[in-house]
Amino acid sequence: MARxxxxxxxxxxxxxxxxxxAATILQEFGVPYEIKILSAHRTPRQTIEYVAAxxxxxxxxxxxxxxxxxxxxxxxxxxxxxxxxxxPMETEYLKGIDSLFSTVQMPAGIxxxxxxxxxxxxxxxxxxxxxxxxxxxxxxxxxxxxYREKMTTAVLKKNTR
Ligand code: RP5
Numbered sequence: 001m002a003r004x005x006x007x008x009x010x011x012x013x014x015x016x017x018x019x020x021x022a023a024t025i026l027q028e029f030g031v032p033y034e035i036k037i038l039s040a041h042r043t044p045r046q047t048i049e050y051v052a053a054x055x056x057x058x059x060x061x062x063x064x065x066x067x068x069x070x071x072x073x074x075x076x077x078x079x080x081x082x083x084x085x086x087x088p089m090e091t092e093y094l095k096g097i098d099s100l101f102s103t104v105q106m107p108a109g110i111x112x113x114x115x116x117x118x119x120x121x122x123x124x125x126x127x128x129x130x131x132x133x134x135x136x137x138x139x140x141x142x143x144x145x146x147y148r149e150k151m152t153t154a155v156l157k158k159n160t161r
Pocket of ligand 1: 012013014015039065066067068
């Protein structure tokens with residue numbers, strides 16, 4: 001099996017259903033990935049150890065989904081030079097606004113790219129990683145172009161009904 005290029009991390013297995021959207025996109029584009037459930041507060045040591053080793057293992061980017069006081073992406077970003085993209089999870093009481101603000105409001109110096117709340121964010125996180133990898137991979141450029149063409153066709157088709 002090819003070495004993983006992307007780590008899809010999440011704070012809890014309750015995030016898995018949403019974060020699987022990112023996995024599906026990476027699969028579609030043939031980008032090898034690894035899924036890790038590690039929490040910034042429940043497994044702090046293991047989270048840092050995993051992230052610190054990621055670049056040397058050949059990872060090129062990390063996607064981190066978390067909900068509530070969602071500090072996973074920020075903690076991850078603090079322990080690696082790899083680009084980190086955060087996905088705020090929808091939550092029961094504050095509907096993900098808590099996760100969004102926690103993820104997006106990183107103080108200057110340690111960037112986290114923040115996507116939309118929930119499934120759209122998870123999908124787009126993977127598509128953004130694909131676009132980053134496509135900078136040095138023509139095969140991915142072609143696939144991205146095809147992906148967008150398919151979307152365009154699907155929308156236009158709805159007008160012919
Ligand atoms: C965060 O707390 C996780 O990312 C999850 O979104 C949220 C709730 O976790 P569980 O209580 O469902 O495990 O750390």
